[in-house]
Amino acid sequence: MPELPEVETTVNGIRPFLEGEVIDRIVARETQLRWPISPDLLTFAAGQTVRALRRRGKYIVIEFAHGGLLIHLGMSGSVRVLPHPISAIRHEHFDIITARGRVIRYRDPRKFGCLLHTPTAIDDHPRLRTLGVEPLTAAFDAAWLSRGARARRIAVKMFIMDAKVVVGVGNIYASEALFRAGIHPQCNCANITSVRYGRLVTAIQQVLQQAIAEGGTTLQDFVNSVGEPGYFARALKVYGRAGEPCLHCGSVIKKVVLGQRSTFYCGRCQR
């Protein structure tokens, strides 16, 4: 499932084929994604030069001189680079075709992703404007979490998965970071000390950086821009391990549902 590391991996993989390149056209075979692909987007993108390719949260941002495109991978999305157009198979919903003939092809079986555009400043787009801090920047620290949690009364796991607080921490990495920080996922976010939030910040940053280094986590669909899976799945310590022994203390890993999401933790290591 694409979380921050998977999106980062994808962006780095397709950057050489998009940045500085001219978009010849976008071909949409399936327009009914999370939001429909607008016909205006197709005409807007044609002929544009890509000034920069970057990640913001879990969005891939394709910047033009004025405005740009946003791609979200949803939960089953992936993007690949093809040297030239070849026939698409099922679930390959759209292609960005550059003037050099390279094909940036989007696949998303569950259609939870999207392709959006804006003719004005891209960071003002409604999807980006309300996003919280980037977890791998200095703005993400214990003070930020403590202050944000003060008026909240939710489980800490839901708190760190709130994109208005911090972006990019999805279900898998939330469980993993809380285990590494020794914090129980159901702990009320308002009751966590600044010192413990400091440990959580470090844990989130470490788990995300390790996952980026491993090319992300592939459980089902995720592949990078050349079609390879990520290898962080083998480094998961609690996610998907309910009933198995904790790798640290040996007690049984538990599973609980928080906010409709499966949550894994060690009841002895996490308090």
Add this chain to the structure above:
DNA sequence: AAATCTCCCTGTAGGC
């Protein structure tokens, strides 16, 4: 304002 619920979609796994 914050918390909770609902929904979008389809492949896969498990039960019978």
Add this chain to the structure above:
DNA sequence: TGCCTACAGGGAGATT
């Protein structure tokens, strides 16, 4: 073997 159901989940938008 084949059918059926439950489940996976990011996140917006409605509701409480």
